[in-house]
Structure formats: structure tokens, C-alpha cells
Amino acid sequence: xxxxxxxxxxxxxxxxxxxxxxxxxxxxxxxxxxxxxxxxxxxxxxxxxxxxxxxxxxxxxxxxxxxxxxxxxxxxxxxxxxxxxxxxxxxxxxxxxxxxxxxxxxxxxxxxxxxxxxxxxxxxxxxxxxxxxxxxxxxxxxxxxxxxxxxxxxxxxxxxxxxxxxxxxxxxxxxxxxxxxxxxxxxxxxxxxxxxxxxxxxxxxxxxxxxxxxxxxxxxxxxxxxxxxxxxxxxxxxxxxxxxxxxxxxxxxxxxxxxxxxxxxxxxxxxxxxxxxxxxxxxxxxxxxxxxxxxxxxxxxxxxxxxxxxxxxxxxxxxxxxxxxxxxxxxxxxxxxxxxxxxxxxxxx
Amino acid sequence: xxxxxxxxxxxxxxxxxxxxxxxxxxxxxxxxxxxxxxxxxxxxxxxxxxxxxxxxxxxxxxxxxxxxxxxxxxxxxxxxxxxxxxxxxxxxxxxxxxxxxxxxxxxxxxxxxxxxxxxxxxxxxxxxxxxxxxxxxxxxxxxxxxxxxxxxxxxxxxxxxxxxxxxxxxxxxxxxxxxxxxxxxxxxxxxxxxxxxxxxxxxxxxxxxxxxxxxxxxxxxxxxxxxxxxxxxxxxxxxxxxxxxxxxxxxxxxxxxxxxxxxxxxxxxxxxxxxxxxxxxxxxxxxxxxxxxxxxxxxxxxxxxxxxxxxxxxxxxxxxxxxxxxxxxxx
Amino acid sequence: xxxxxxxxxxxxxxxxxxxxxxxxxxxxxxxxxxxxxxxxxxxxxxxxxxxxxxxxxxxxxxxxxxxxxxxxxxxxxxxxxxxxxxxxxxxxxxxxxxxxxxxxxxxxxxxxxxxxxxxxxxxxxxxxxxxxxxxxxxxxxxxxxxxxxxxxxxxxxxxxxxxxxxxxxxxxxxxxxxxxxxxxxxxxxxxxxxxxxxxxxxxxxxxxxxxxxxxxxxxxxxxxxxxxxxxxxxxxxxxxxxxxxxxxxxxxxxxxxxxxxxxxxxxxxxxxxxxxxxxxxxxxxxxxxxxxxxxxxxxxxxxxx
Numbered sequence: 006x007x008x009x010x011x012x013x014x015x016x017x018x019x020x021x022x023x024x025x026x027x028x029x030x031x032x033x034x035x036x037x038x039x040x041x042x043x044x045x046x047x048x049x050x051x052x053x054x055x056x057x058x059x060x061x062x063x064x065x066x067x068x069x070x071x072x073x074x075x076x077x078x079x080x081x082x083x084x085x086x087x088x089x090x091x092x093x094x095x096x097x098x099x100x101x102x103x104x105x106x107x108x109x110x111x112x113x114x115x116x117x118x119x120x121x122x123x124x125x126x127x128x129x130x131x132x133x134x135x136x137x138x139x140x141x142x143x144x145x146x147x148x149x150x151x152x153x154x155x156x157x158x159x160x161x162x163x164x165x166x167x168x169x170x171x172x173x174x175x176x177x178x179x180x181x182x183x184x185x186x187x188x189x190x191x192x193x194x195x196x197x198x199x200x201x202x203x204x205x206x207x208x209x210x211x212x213x214x215x216x217x218x219x220x221x222x223x224x225x226x227x228x229x230x231x232x233x234x235x236x237x238x239x240x241x242x243x244x245x246x247x248x249x250x251x252x253x254x255x256x257x258x259x260x261x262x263x264x265x266x267x268x269x270x271x272x273x274x275x276x277x278x279x280x281x282x283x284x285x286x287x288x289x290x291x292x293x294x295x296x297x298x299x300x301x302x303x304x305x306x307x308x309x310x311x312x313x314x315x316x317x318x319x320x321x322x323x324x325x326x327x328x329x330x331x332x333x334x335x336x337x338x339x340x341x342x343x344x345x346x347x348x349x350x351x352x353x354x
Numbered sequence: 355x356x357x358x359x360x361x362x363x364x365x366x367x368x369x370x371x372x373x374x375x376x377x378x379x380x381x382x383x384x385x386x387x388x389x390x391x392x393x394x395x396x397x398x399x400x401x402x403x404x405x406x407x408x409x410x411x412x413x414x415x416x417x418x419x420x421x422x423x424x425x426x427x428x429x430x431x432x433x434x435x436x437x438x439x440x441x442x443x444x445x446x447x448x449x450x451x452x453x454x455x456x457x458x459x460x461x462x463x464x465x466x467x468x469x470x471x472x473x474x475x476x477x478x479x480x481x482x483x484x485x486x487x488x489x490x491x492x493x494x495x496x497x498x499x500x501x502x503x504x505x506x507x508x509x510x511x512x513x514x515x516x517x518x519x520x521x522x523x524x525x526x527x528x529x530x531x532x533x534x535x536x537x538x539x540x541x542x543x544x545x546x547x548x549x550x551x552x553x554x555x556x557x558x559x560x561x562x563x564x565x566x567x568x569x570x571x572x573x574x575x576x577x578x579x580x581x582x583x584x585x586x587x588x589x590x591x592x593x594x595x596x597x598x599x600x601x602x603x604x605x606x607x608x609x610x611x612x613x614x615x616x617x618x619x620x621x622x623x624x625x626x627x628x629x630x631x632x633x634x635x636x637x638x639x640x641x642x643x644x645x646x647x648x649x650x651x652x653x654x655x656x657x658x659x660x661x662x663x664x665x666x667x668x669x670x671x672x673x674x675x676x677x678x679x680x681x682x683x684x685x
Numbered sequence: 686x687x688x689x690x691x692x693x694x695x696x697x698x699x700x701x702x703x704x705x706x707x708x709x710x711x712x713x714x715x716x717x718x719x720x721x722x723x724x725x726x727x728x729x730x731x732x733x734x735x736x737x738x739x740x741x742x743x744x745x746x747x748x749x750x751x752x753x754x755x756x757x758x759x760x761x762x763x764x765x766x767x768x769x770x771x772x773x774x775x776x777x778x779x780x781x782x783x784x785x786x787x788x789x790x791x792x793x794x795x796x797x798x799x800x801x802x803x804x805x806x807x808x809x810x811x812x813x814x815x816x817x818x819x820x821x822x823x824x825x826x827x828x829x830x831x832x833x834x835x836x837x838x839x840x841x842x843x844x845x846x847x848x849x850x851x852x853x854x855x856x857x858x859x860x861x862x863x864x865x866x867x868x869x870x871x872x873x874x875x876x877x878x879x880x881x882x883x884x885x886x887x888x889x890x891x892x893x894x895x896x897x898x899x900x901x902x903x904x905x906x907x908x909x910x911x912x913x914x915x916x917x918x919x920x921x922x923x924x925x926x927x928x929x930x931x932x933x934x935x936x937x938x939x940x941x942x943x944x945x946x947x948x949x950x951x952x953x954x955x956x957x958x959x960x961x962x963x964x965x966x967x968x969x970x971x972x973x974x975x976x977x978x979x980x981x982x983x984x985x986x987x988x989x990x
Contacts, residue, residue, distance in 0.1 A: 056577045065576060065601070069569035112383030169419050169683065171590065174616065178382035198601065202565075219822045221812040224801075228809050231798035238796035239810035240781065268597075269564050271616070273590055275412065279562050298800040316566070320573040326558045330535065 035292035036304035038344030042290070043311050045343060046336065050318035057321045060197045067199065070313025071206040072261065074306050076280070077287040078209045079250075079257035081305030082217065084288045086250045087230035087297030088144035090133060092152040093254055094280035099155050100126045100262030101272045102163055105172040108180075115180035123259050129155070130255025134248030156278060163274035172272045181267070188260075189267035202264055206306070209257065213302035226250065231298025287312055290341050311340045397433040398646075403461070404435045405645050406454035407638065409490070410447055410467040411440035416589065417612055417634055421490065423684055424638030425463070432646040444471035451475045461485045461645030466492020467538065469499055476500050485648045489637040491539060493660050502648070503656030505640040507632035507664030509539045513546015515665045516609060516630055520551050520583060523627075527553045529584045529606075531571060533561030533591050540587050543611055547585065555581070559591075567594050568601070575602035583607045583627070589614035596625055613668060618680040621673035631676075632664035635684045691921065691933045709772035711735050711904040712757070712788070712873050717766035719752055726752040730766070730930050732923045734873055734904040739895060741915040742908045743948055744925035750908050753925070754877055757906070758790040759783030789871030791862045793878050799851030803843065804832040806850045807865050831868070839864045839897050856887035860894045867898055874898055875906045880914050892918050912948050916941045924948060946984040 050057045057063070076093055083090055090096075100122045108118030129151070137147050160170065167173050175181060191198040217223035225246045228236035237243045266272055291308030293300025315336035319329055407425050411418035422438055429436035437459065439450045444467070452475050454462055462479055466472060466488050479486055480500035488501040496504035520528055528551055530544035535558045548554040557574050559567040575581060575598060584599065584606050586592030592610035599606055610617060610629035620626040640661065647653040655661065668676050679685040712734040719727040727749045734740050744750050755761040756768070759777035768775055770786050777783045783790075797806045808828050814821035832846045841860050850858060859879050866874050876895065880888040895918050899905050909915050915922060922939065924932040924947055932947055961971050 054577065059576070061603070062573065062576050065569055065572045069566065069573075072563070072565040072569070108379065108383070110384050112379050114379050170416050173384075175382055179379040181382075215822075219825065221814055221821065221823060224805055224809060224812055224823065227801050227805065228798045231800045232796075235794065235796040235798050236809065238780070238790075238792065240784070241810050265564060268568075269590075269594060271590065271593075273416075273564065276562050276564060279560075294800075298798060313569075317569065317573040320557070320570055321577045323577060326556050327535075329558050 035299060035301050036307055037292075038347035039291045039304050039307040039311065039340070041347050042340035042343040043307050043314070046311055046314050046318070046340060050314060050322060054318065054321040054323070057318060060195070062317075062321060064197050064199045064203075066313050066317045067203045067310075068313075069317050070310045071200065071202040072264070073280075073283055073287055073312050074206040074309030075202065075209060075261045075264075076254075076257050076284045077291070077305040077309040078206075078213050078302050079254035080281075080284040081288040081291060081293050081300055081302050081308075082213055082226060083250045083254055084285070084293045084295070085217070085230045085297060085300045086226045086247060087233065088137065088247060088250065089148060089285065090251065090254050091145065091148040091281050092129070092133065092155055093148075093258060093284055094282075095152055095155045095159060095277040096126065096129055096255065096258040097262045097265060097280070098159055098272060098274065098277035099129065100259045101266040102159055102172055102274060104263065105175055105266055105272055106162065106166045108178060109173050109175050110166055112178075115175060115178050115184050117180075118175075119180075119184055119263060122262060123256075126255040126259035126262065127252050128255070129258075130252035131248060133255075134251035137251070138244040138247055152281070156275075159274045159277075163272075170274050172274070174270050175266075176270045184263070185267040187267075188263040202261075205260060205264075206309075209260075210302050210306045217302055222246070222249070227298060229297075283312060286337060290337065290344060292344060312337070315340075397430060400433055400646070400650060402433050402435060403646065403649055404437060404457070404459040405429065405461045405463065405642050406437045406439070406451075406457070406459045407463045407641065408447060408450045408454065409438075409440040409465045410442050410444070412442040416614060420634040420684060421638035424635035424640075425642045426638075427635075427684075428639040428642035428646070432643060434642055434646060436642065444468035448472050448475045451479065455479050455482055455484065459484060460649055461487070463487050463489055463641035463645065464501075465490045466495055466499060466501075469495040473499060485645055487641050487644050489641045490632075490634070496660060497658065502654045502658070503644060504660035505637045505644070505663055506660065507637075507662060509542035510546040510549075512611065512630045512632060512665040513543040513548075514550050515546075515667065516543075516585065516611070517547040517550025517554075519628065519667065520547070520609065525551065525583045525607075527555070527578070527581050527583075528609075529555050529557050529571075529574060529578065529581045531557045531559055531567075531584060531586055531591060531595060533559055533567065533588060543587055544585075561588075561591065564590075564594055567591060568598050571595050571598035572601040575599060575604040575606060579604075581606050583609055585609045585611070587611045589617040589629075592617055592626060592629070593620070596620065613676070613680055613685055615677065615680040615683070618668065618673055618677040618685070621668060621670060622677055624670060628667055628669035630665045631668050631685065633666055633685070634663075636663040691935050691938075710769070711771065712906075713767075713769040713772075714757075715767045715769070717753075717756065717763045717768060719756060719761065719764050725928055727756075727763075727925075727928045728765075730923070730925070732921070732930075732933065734906055736872075736902050736904055737899055738920040739899050739905040739907050739918050740921045740923065741919035742906060742923045742925065743910065743912060743915055743944070745910055745948070747927065748910075748925040749928040750910075750925055751877070752928075754790065754875055754906075754908060757783070757788060757873075757875060759788070787870060787872030788875065789866035789869065789873070790875040791859070791866055791877065791879065793881065797850050797858060797862060800849050802847045803836075803850045803853070803861060804829045804846040807832045807835070807846075807861060807868075811869055835864045835868045836861065839867070839894055854887060855883050856890040859883075859891045863894050863898055867901060867903060871903060873904045873906065875908070877908050878910070879907075880909060880911065888914060910948075912941065912944045916944060942984050946981045 080090060080093055103125045104118035104122035107121050108115045133148055133151055137144050163170060163172055191200045192204065217226060225241045228241050229243050229246045233243050287308035288305045289295060290311055291304025291306065293304055315333055319332050324332060409418055409421065425436055425438065437454065441447045441450060448471050451462065451464060451472060455478055462484055464472065464486065469492050476486060476499045486501045487503055488496040488499065489505045491506065493504050493506055493508055528547060530547055532540045532544060534540060544554065544556050557571065559570045561567065571584065584595050586595045589610065589612050592608060593616055595608055599608060607627050608625065609627045613629050613631045617626060617629060621629065644655050647655060676685055710733040714730055714732050717727060717730045730753060732740060742750055742753060756763045759780040759782050762776055813824045813828050815824045816822050829846050836843055839860055841857060850861060879891050883891060892914060895905060895907060907915060907919065920936050922934050922944060923930060957974055961974065
């Protein structure tokens with residue numbers, strides 16, 4: 006018995022596959038378009054406003070980006086896995102309220118509330134994912150429902166337990182100072198105060214990128230988002246992966262919620278609504294396909310950074326505030342178009 | 355990989371909360387006794403009536419809590435069953451008024467943020483013989499809508515009061531921070547300030563995301579180095595603006611509209627210059643009480659005009675007094 | 686037609702090939718049947734799969750081919766008859782069961798994720814990891830190497846396994862799917878209509894890969910509705926029609942024409958001719974159909990009227 010070596014297909018394969026140089030490979034990465042968009046935007050605002058490039062102004066831009074970016078990490082991973090989470094915005098506030106109300110009502114050390122909030126946030130993620138896999142409804146619908154429920158719970162429970170629309174102050178309770186140091190402090194770098202959320206953001210992006218590119222779970226995430234049926238056919242645990250992704254969003258919501266709580270002490274129970282779209286926008290600008298299966302956590306981070314630059318840049322440029330939302334939308338559109346052009350160029354080559 | 359043990363999980367789930375509860379805080383937290391100042395007296399001996407209070411409050415707004423507290427205290431005193439509903443959208447607010455009519459209430463207290471949408475339904479109420487009062491918004495259209503009086507504070511007047519005070523203290527470049535672009539009341543306040551201090555600039559922020567409020571205000575203060583005072587249009591927002599001032603290393607002072615306990619404390623401490631209080635508790639209390647008075651003897655307070663509940667400036671001179679009421683959640 | 690059907694019991698009696706010296710078949714179905722409620726999807730199907738042999742399952746749409754595949758792949762359970770793996774009677778509860786005994790299926794949609802690189806697709810579900818803990822890191826270099834090597838062994842030489850698999854042609858994607866199944870130790874390889882969506886040249890390429898897999902010692906089940914594809918590579922042919930087996934032949938006992946005729950269905954063609962006549966169809970078209978019928982009649986030795 007011999008193994009026949011067929012030569013014709015191999016020659017044909019070589020012909021069709023022109024060698025791609027390293028630069029070409031770089032252009033093909035999902036985040037490259039977003040990076041170009043970010044650089045363009047940065048240069049633009051640097052030219053338009055002298056304040057923009059000052060270190061402490063830049064620190065403010067980073068802070069603004071990090072509060073979107075922390076959630077964008079989880080939302081990007083979820084989007085790569087093929088799903089949406091519309092409850093991500095209010096989930097942040099739910100987490101903050103849980104920690105605050107629990108600690109206040111039972112007069113416990115604030116850290117107890119923090120740990121409980123983590124459990125609750127992960128559970129919300131679990132519930133989102135579990136309902137999704139059990140009902141097989143689109144994630145848009147499932148998370149829309151949880152979004153509405155959480156919004157109501159945020160308001161109702163805060164009024165029931167705290168007596169108002171914002172959670173009571175917990176700044177004089179045990180553990181507040183230490184929790185504040187972990188979640189809401191700032192680090193002095195060369196005379197500039199950089200908020201700790203920026204570092205947390207970078208750390209999350211690093212971890213998410215490693216998981217996505219270098220672990221089995223990352224492979225599963227790409228597969229589940231690209232073609233869930235194919236993934237299931239080769240033995241990938243699709244349901245567990247999706248539930249896990251929702252829980253990852255829950256984890257990010259916990260981190261941001263804790264920051265919110267320890268930075269502002271009283272949490273307004275009506276907040277968070279509308280932010281879920283900003284996270285999705287950041288992920289999409291960063292190169293994550295809406296239909297799933299493609300993207301990166303770094304892309305989501307760049308998307309958040311673009312959003313932060315646009316948001317703060319408009320203020321630094323002293324443009325007429327009435328037109329603020331218009332400019333913001335225009336910036337985002339332009340950034341996405343640049344992203345698209347670069348990506349298409351890369352694929353054509 | 356070790357198999358997941360349900361028993362272990364149950365054990366952990368039972369023990370951890372017990373340990374958690376034992377980690378108590380030595381300070382702060384829920385007060386042990388919550389005395390109810392309102393429940394001290396006896397209710398009136400008049401027959402029980404139903405009054406509907408229908409506002410345009412968006413969910414989660416601190417300000418309306420105080421209005422509601424005032425209304426509830428009046429209701430307790432006057433033996434009134436208070437039906438409180440709200441919707442920021444005018445069409446839906448009209449439907450709530452209709453529902454109150456259907457429930458055959460004895461009086462309606464309503465806020466007139468968008469009077470055109472409510473006109474027809476309010477006519478039905480007055481035609482059905484239900485007395486109507488308005489509060490908080492719509493002072494100039496109140497009589498047209500069929501209300502026999504209006505309890506409130508004019509937003510533009512309040513803004514002008516702030517503007518006047520700032521001008522008197524020589525502030526030239528205030529920044530008026532609006533947390534909801536397009537909100538008529540907030541825009542009116544800043545317009546009032548600008549009328550008195552022409553150098554006023556408006557900054558729009560996303561009130562739904564406090565971190566964004568902080569970073570945007572910081573950015574503005576970094577960009578406008580000559581801003582000398584920054585004004586928040588809501589107590590929680592003013593508290594955040596204090597942080598922005600620190601972050602930006604700015605020397606700007608802070609002023610405010612509306613009030614809560616923390617803000618009152620800050621005024622006592624001197625961190626915030628002053629605030630303008632439209633005394634929302636009064637708006638709620640008076641509306642309910644006016645209807646009770648009307649039922650009691652056909653009285654119509656106000657003489658066909660509005661009854662002003664503000665603006666009332668709270669600054670260092672009277673903040674200490676106000677503080678204790680603010681802590682009760684009524685100012 | 687003088688084609689004799691296979692007698693499963695004596696199938697391997699005179700085999701001289703060292704690979705099939707074992708007394709048992711790799712996979713054997715005897716009288717297997719499946720019904721969904723009232724509908725009888727399969728009845729009394731007998732076939733065998735051995736190392737280094739290709740068993741073709743032929744039939745038009747609705748013949749029961751996909752039901753048969755699903756039973757062998759573990760997606761469904763048969764209701765009657767016996768399924769034996771290496772002589773042992775088995776009933777699969779899930780695709781995992783079938784995979785565990787070495788039955789790998791390459792479905793029509795290939796179970797590849799188009800956006801993912803080739804090497805990620807190759808190792809999907811069976812990634813190589815190093816390190817420890819819940820998030821072990823993958824051995825990327827090794828996986829890329831193995832992918833390159835395995836594809837080369839199947840006759841595809843790709844320099845870049847990082848490109849998305851969606852950029853490969855249909856035939857090449859089939860090859861990757863087959864190479865994947867082969868690499869992960871499949872003993873029986875089921876190919877579900879691999880040439881159905883491919884052009885002539887690509888089909889030729891896929892048929893070559895089927896032979897590669899066969900030559901590496903696998904038992905291949907090749908499902909198709911095209912006898913022209915089946916005949917060159919098949920060793921045994923099972924013909925299905927409406928869930929029943931209408932023929933089970935060895936390559937040496939049947940010719941391509943006979944196979945085609947069996948599948949073509951002479952009775953249907955005769956009916957078609959009558960219908961066309963009644964509708965007043967074109968004379969030459971009817972003549973064509975009638976000559977086809979005559980041709981089929983000649984090869985099968987039956988008469989159709």
C-alpha cells in the first residue's frame with residue numbers, strides 16, 4: 006500500500022497564494038482600521054486645540070475612555086462570540102447599588118457588599134446566558150428584557166431599601182477607604198494624576214487579548230461567534246462558552262460599578278441607561294463584526310479611546326455645545342469609515 | 355479536573371453569608387431608629403378624599419422625591435389618599451390624568467411641563483367638576499389649563515437670582531452645566547444666569563453616566579482656564595463638579611441649584627458657594643393641601659395667581675439650619 | 686444485467702489484502718431501520734465498511750441517505766436491526782459516542798468556521814495546550830506546523846495556514862476537513878455529499894483526497910447522488926430508494942452503466958415520456974426520452990412501458 010502524493014493541487018495552491026509580507030499581515034488585523042482612525046482623530050484634535058496634548062488633559066481623555074473601555078472589553082468578547090448585551094449599561098449601576106444598599110442596610114463592612122456585588126453581577130451574566138441557550142431567542146431580545154427588569158429593580162429596590170432615588174452615603178462605613186483606594190483612586194505619574202481605572206482597563210485588555218489569542222477558550226469564542234453549529238459539531242461547548250461570555254460582561258460591570266460607587270458614594274438609581282450602545286459602538290469601531298466571529302479586545306479598547314477622544318476633544322476645542330451630539334456622531338461615523346477603508350484595502354491586496 | 359461537588363457548594367453557600375454578616379461596620383449604615391416626624395400628629399377628621407399627583411418626573415430623579423414627601427405629609431395630615439404617578443413623556447402624562455378622572459378622584463395636582471399635550475384631558479377633569487392645581491412647571495399657562503392656582507418657582511427667575519448673586523460677587527465667566535440637553539427647565543435656568551452674567555458658557559454632559567459628567571467637566575475646566583465659577587443644576591451633579599474642579603486643578607468656585615443633605619453640608623463647609631432652593635417640599639405639600647382646602651369649604655388659595663415657593667438662596671449664612679432638614683430628606 | 690448482490694457474511698472471505706485480514710468489519714449494519722412516527726425513513730439496510738475500502742451510498746433526494754448518516758454519526762438511534770463496530774453491537778447516544786469509537790463525519794457544510802484561520806479550524810475542539818490551570822495556553826507554533834504537515838500529506842501545500850479558511854476554494858476546504866478527521870484518528874470517515882456543490886475540476890480534486898484517506902487505511906463511506914463520482918473511487922455500492930436498499934454491489938460485479946441505470950429509474954422515465962406525449966410535447970424531446978428508456982431497458986434487462 007502506498008500513499009500517493011498528488012503534485013498538481015500543490016502547484017496550483019502555490020500559484021494562487023501570493024506571499025503576504027509582514028506589512029500586509031499587519032494591515033489584515035481587525036484593529037488596524039481603528040488604529041488609523043484613532044491616530045487621525047488625535048492629530049486632528051491636537052491641531053485644533055492646544056490644550057488637548059497637555060499631559061493632564063490627556064489623562065482626562067484616558068479616564069473618559071477607560072470608563073467606556075472597561076465595559077468594551079467584555080462587550081467585545083461577547084460580540085466576537087456572536088451575541089449582544091443590552092443590559093450592560095444598567096448592570097453597572099445594579100452592581101454598585103447592590104454593594105451600597107446591602108452594606109448600608111445590614112451595616113456591614115463595605116467589602117462584604119463588594120463581594121456580594123461580584124456574585125450578583127456574575128449571576129446576572131449567568132442568567133442572561135442561560136436564558137439565551139435555553140430559549141434560543143436572539144440575545145437582543147433576551148438582554149432587552151433583562152435591561153428593562155434591571156432598570157426597574159434599580160429604581161424599585163433603591164426606593165424600598167434606601168428610601169429614595171439614590172443609594173445612601175456609605176463613605177463613613179468601615180472598609181470604604183480601602184475599597185476607594187482599590188477602585189477609585191489615582192496614581193501620580195510624573196506630576197499627572199492618572200485615574201486607576203486606566204490601569205485596570207489596560208490590564209483587562211491584556212488579559213482578554215491573551216485569552217482570545219492564546220487559549221483554547223479563545224478559539225472557542227471565535228468559533229462560537231463564527232458558526233455555532235460548526236463549533237458544536239466538532240465538540241466545542243457552545244452553551245458554556247456563551248454563558249461564560251455573558252459572565253465576563255458581568256465581571257466588567259462589577260469593576261465599573263465598584264468604581265462608580267467608591268468615586269461618587271451615592272449612586273443615582275436611574276443611571277446607566279443608554280451606555281450599552283456606547284460599549285457596542287466602541288466594539289464595532291474597533292473592528293468587531295456585528296455578526297460575530299471576528300474582532301479583538303484591543304480593537305474594542307481603541308474604539309473606546311476614539312470615543313473618549315471625540316467626547317473630550319470637542320470640549321477642548323471649545324465648539325458650540327448645542328452641536329455637541331452632532332459632532333460626536335460625525336466623529337464616530339468618520340472613524341468607522343476610515344476603519345472600513347483600511348480594512349478593505351488590506352483585503353484586496 | 356475534580357468533579358463539581360454539590361455538597362461542598364451548598365456548604366459554602368450557607369457559611370459565607372453568615373461570615374459576611376458578622377463583618378459589621380462600626381460606623382455608618384442604616385440608622386437604628388428612623389423616627390417619622392410626620393407621623394406625630396393626628397389626621398384631620400374630614401372625610402377621606404382621593405387626590406392624584408401627576409408629575410413629569412423621570413424615574414430616579416432626587417428632586418421629585420422631595421415633592422412627593424411634601425405631598426405625602428399633607429396627605430397624612432388631611433386624611434387624603436394620595437395617588438402619585440409620573441411620566442416624563444407628555445402624551446403618557448395625559449393618559450395618567452385620564453386614568454385619575456376615571457378613578458373619580460377628588461382633586462388633581464399636575465405639573466405642566468408640556469401644557470399643550472395636557473390641555474384636553476385637563477378640560478375633561480374640570481368639566482367633571484374635579485378641582486385642579488398645578489405645580490413646579492407651567493406657571494404662565496396654569497390658569498388657562500383650568501387650575502385655580504400654581505405652586506412653584508420660576509426657573510428663569512431662579513437662574514436670574516443666581517446670576518444676580520454671581521454678578522454681585524464679581525464672577526465674570528461662569529460655566530453652567532446642563533445634564534440633559536434639551537430639558538426646558540434646565541435650559542431656562544442657564545438662560546436666566548446668562549441674562550445677568552453675559553460671559554456665561556453652557557456645558558452639556560451625560561447625566562446618565564456620572565463618570566462622564568466628571569471627566570467632561572474636568573476637560574472643560576482644563577480648556578477654559580479663566581472660568582471662575584461652575585454651576586451644577588442638581589445636587590448630585592454639583593457634588594461631582596467639586597471633584598472635577600480638584601481634578602482640573604482649577605481655582606473655580608462652585609454654585610448650585612436644588613438641594614440635598616450632602617450639598618447642604620458642603621455649603622456649611624464652604625466648598626460650595628450657595629444653592630438656589632425652590633423648596634420642592636412646599637410644592638408637593640401645598641398642592642395637596644390646597645385641594646383639601648377646596649373640598650373643605652370651596653376655598654381657592656392664590657387669588658387666581660401663582661403662589662411662589664422660591665427661589666430661596668441657601669448659603670453659608672443659613673445652611674446650618676437647612677442642613678438638619680435636608681438630612682430628613684425634606685429640603 | 687448480471688450484477689450479483691453482496692453477501693455480507695462472506696464478504697471478506699477471499700480477501701488477500703493484509704489490512705482486511707481481521708474477521709470483523711470495521712462497521713457493519715444489518716437490517717437497520719428507522720421511522721419517524723408513521724414515516725419509514727429507512728428499512729432493512731445492510732452494509733459494511735472496512736479498512737482501506739470505500740463504500741458508496743447512492744440515491745436521489747429523499748432516499749434516506751441523510752438518515753443513514755445520522756444514525757452512523759450518532760445523531761439518531763436506529764429503531765430496528767443491528768449496528769456493529771468491530772463486531773460489537775452498539776447504539777450511539779450522541780455524536781460524541783460515535784466520535785469516541787473513531788467514526789468521523791464530514792458534513793456538507795463542513796463544520797468549519799469561515800472567518801477563522803485554517804490552523805484554528807483544524808484544531809477546533811481539540812486544541813493542543815501546554816501549561817496548567819483553567820486557561821492553559823495553546824501551543825500555536827506546534828499546531829501550525831502540524832496543520833501544514835497534515836495538509837501536505839493530503840496533497841495540499843499551503844504556505845500560510847493563518848489565512849481564513851473561507852478564502853480557500855470549496856474543494857480545498859473539503860480537504861482540510863478530511864485531513865482533520867484523518868489526523869484525529871478517525872477509523873471510519875463519512876463524507877456527506879462532498880462533491881454536491883463543487884464544479885467538475887474541484888470534484889476531481891476531492892475524489893483524489895478520498896483516495897488519499899482510503900490509502901491511509903481509513904474506511905470511507907462516501908454519500909453521493911452522482912454515480913459518475915462514486916464509481917471511480919468506490920469499492921462497494923449501496924443504492925437507496927425511498928428508504929429501502931435496491932442494490933448492494935461489489936465493484937467487480939457491476940459496471941458504471943448498470944449503476945447509472947439502476948439509479949436512473951427506468952419506470953419514472955417511461956412515465957415522463959407518456960406525460961409529455963399527452964401534453965403535446967415536442968416530438969424530438971419525447972423521442973429522446975424514449976430512447977433513454979430503451980437504453981435503460983437494455984442494460985437492466987427489464988421492460989418499461
